Amino acid sequence: MKPLSLLCLPFTLLFLGQAAHAEGNAVRGAGVFQICASCHSIQPTRNLTGPSLANVWGRRAGTVDGFLRYSDALKRSGIVWNDKTLQAWLADPQSVVPGNAMAFPGIRDAQARTDLVAYLHAVSEGKAPAPQGVARGGMMGANEPADxxxxxxxxxxxxxxxxxxxxxxxxxxxxxxxxxxxxxxxxxxxxxxxxxxxxxxxxxxxxxxxxxxxxxxxxxxxxxxxxxxxx
Ligand code: HEC
Structure with missing residues (x-):
């Protein structure tokens, strides 16, 4: 291989990587998800303080089966979770659904939000990437109750x-x-x-x-x- 094509390879990969995740970088998003993991699992039946986020994409807010701790505010919101609604919710949950029960102030950094939403999309499609540089067992629900x-x-x-x-x-x-x-x-x-x-x-x-x-x-x-x- 010529030196030139070797040099080009990383750029090609970078470009392809971006094209595959036009809305954000799901791998980086997996890292951002650590701030959610004390309250949310991505296992379908695992509810913690908050409901499982396994199949959040396209789902109506407040409808995870078996999660009994939803606020009336969220259940009545009529929201369907998609790119736009998740972006808004994660930026400022209390202004999107006043009186909701998620004790979380929101994420200011737009790029981190976009990456996180890409990750939640990938999770819903059954393609959750492992976060880079974090042991999987250590990240997933670091505060989940032990077995x-x-x-x-x-x-x-x-x-x-x-x-x-x-x-x-x-x-x-x-x-x-x-x-x-x-x-x-x-x-x-x-x-x-x-x-x-x-x-x-x-x-x-x-x-x-x-x-x-x-x-x-x-x-x-x-x-x-x-x-x-x-x-
Ligand atoms: C301190 C615990 C806590 C943290 C941290 C937290 N959440 Fe939540 N989350 C909740 C609770 C509780 C609810 C239910 C709120 C309600 O019913 O009003 C919720 C609801 C949600 C919902 C709506 C789910 C549904 O079924 O309608 C989404 C989406 C969500 N959280 C995403 C996130 C993401 C992404 C993060 C990380 C940035 C996060 N949350 C951080 C506790 C938390």
Missing amino acids: LRQAGADAQVASIRHCRDTYTVQRRNGKTDRIWEYNLRIKTDSSANGPRAGVPVIIGSGMRGDRFSIVFAAPAEISRAITEDCS
């Missing part, structure tokens, strides 16, 4: 006692934590990733390791699992 079905004996809760202002939580591996009642969060996760019935899981958090969550499979388990015991 608690896989939790080991070190995280499975054997018993919970409550006395005055203190919970004493024993794990299946024998380890015991005494936790100030105000530092313990009680949660449920009824999804396929939630704990198995009757096997709550304890998760430590907080900078100093003084905060804990115990996640149950269902609300009905909660008070049954906690015994009032000062012995």
Whole structure:
């Protein structure tokens, strides 16, 4: 190959790449999506704080099956998600649908928005590119709940006692934590990733390791699992 054609190759690829994504760069958009991933999954049935964005293109706003947390404002908006409506929503959600429940201020950078919309389009077509330079597992829902079905004996809760202002939580591996009642969060996760019935899981958090969550499979388990015991 002559040096000249070698030199031309990157430019040709660049040009083709742009032609393929006239509305934006979906690969760059996958990177931008990281700011959405704490609240939105691109898996079809996975709802987090916000609804799954798997098939958002061409869909009416507020209609993901099984997502129960839509605001009335969004459901009544009559919006159909496409290039134009997504651009406007992502620039300033509260001015497009006043009173909506998405706690997100919008993206000022027009190029980042355009790239993100191209990414959402590609996702809806089943062609989601992986973001460059980011491990896939690390990016997709960095804040998604972990798969608690896989939790080991070190995280499975054997018993919970409550006395005055203190919970004493024993794990299946024998380890015991005494936790100030105000530092313990009680949660449920009824999804396929939630704990198995009757096997709550304890998760430590907080900078100093003084905060804990115990996640149950269902609300009905909660008070049954906690015994009032000062012995
Ligand atoms: C703090 C959590 C949060 C963040 C961050 C967030 N969203 Fe949302 N999003 C929501 C919630 C909650 C709703 C539902 C709003 C309502 O019902 O009013 C929503 C709704 C949407 C909808 C409408 C979906 C439908 O089914 O009609 C789209 C599209 C959307 N978000 C895209 C994004 C994108 C893209 C980003 C990243 C730039 C993002 N969101 C960031 C929580 C979030």
